[in-house]
Amino acid sequence: MSHRYRTIWLSDVHLGTSGCQAGFLLDFLKHNDADTLYLVGDIIDGWQLKKSWYWKQAHNDVVQKVLRKARKGTQVVYVPGNHDEAARQYAGLDFGGIAIRSEAEHRTADGKRLLIIHGDEFDGVIQHVKWLAYVGDSLYTLILGLNRHYNWLRHKLGRPYWSLSQYLKHKVKNAVNFISDFEHILAAEARRRGFDGVICGHIHKPEVKDIDGIVYGNCGDWVESLSALVEHHDGRLEVVYWTQLAAHAADMQSQPATRPAAADTLAPQAAQQETAPCAS
Structure with missing residues (x-):
């Protein structure tokens, strides 16, 4: 299930x-893996770390993994956001x-010039009413806590990850x-x-x-959507959701065990009829 892209963007x-x-x-x-990895802000949450220290081994492993990629030749560009x-x-x-x-500039394989920026510079609340942003962040953290417990229960019931917080956010008209x-x-x-884009x-x-003729891309996050933005080697941009990709890979790995049994039920003549159109 490993894949190599031309570029990967991660944020939040x-x-x-x-x-x-x-x-x-x-x-x-x-x-x-990718030739270039962009970290587009809010990688480390300084706002929360100022309130209370929370740093699990998995958080350290992520940092070490990024540093290891840089040592092995991946070009890593870090564009900080408002939380870092x-x-x-x-x-x-x-x-x-x-x-x-x-900020950074990226040129895609098909020649497009893209501006790489976190985006908080264009958020009026962050720039002019920062105390309100802190209040909103506290409420958001509370919702994420509910989301974590909710998904723990879903996991126990054998259900896949689903973001309660993202669902609520996208149902609120103002949001x-x-x-x-x-x-x-x-x-x-x-x-x-x-x-040509951002x-x-x-x-x-x-x-x-x-x-309106401008490419807009947002990397998503790793608290709700668990997503990344990638560039394929032909310049095509795509959002990938890791939980969906992992589930698809697991399904693909389980299929070969069932295919031979199904194929064995076909008579040789029927099998030739099935493959004949492909041969032509």
Whole structure:
């Protein structure tokens, strides 16, 4: 189930919080490689770590895995966000093979110029009413805690992961309107600066779409959607959801054991009839 892409974008991992799905991310990093890996902000959650220390072994393993990829030749670019804004003071420097940049530019295999930016710079609440952002973050953390317990119960019942917090967010009209406005503002900024598109994070809404001729891509997150944005070797962009990919791979691995038994039930003549159209 391992795969190599031209580029992988990850954002909003929120290491240092109980809501971070570090185990899923570590599994993703083990099975997916790329020539370039972009970390598009909120990788470590400094806001929560200031309140209380939370750092499991899996969180450390994710950091070590990224550093190992950098040592093995992956170009790693880190664009800090608002939750890890302390790293912005080091923009322009490289540490451990990881380039820290306030923003970045990426050119796809088919020639598109993409602006890489976290996106909080275009969030009015973050920029002008930061205390409200802290309140919202606390409420969001509470919802993620409920989400974690809810999925623990689903796991015990043999059900797959499902994000309660993401479902609630996308059902609230104001949240839906905010997401739409954010996407169009980012696309307009990319156009104003002469880019063909923009890749961002911040709002935890994975997406790849065209907005008035501008490519808009959002990496998603690793607390709700467990998603990444990838570029295939032909330049095509795609959102991948790790829980779905892992489930599909498990299904594919289980199929060969059943196929021979099914094939054995076919008479030779019937098998020739089945394959004849393909041969022509």
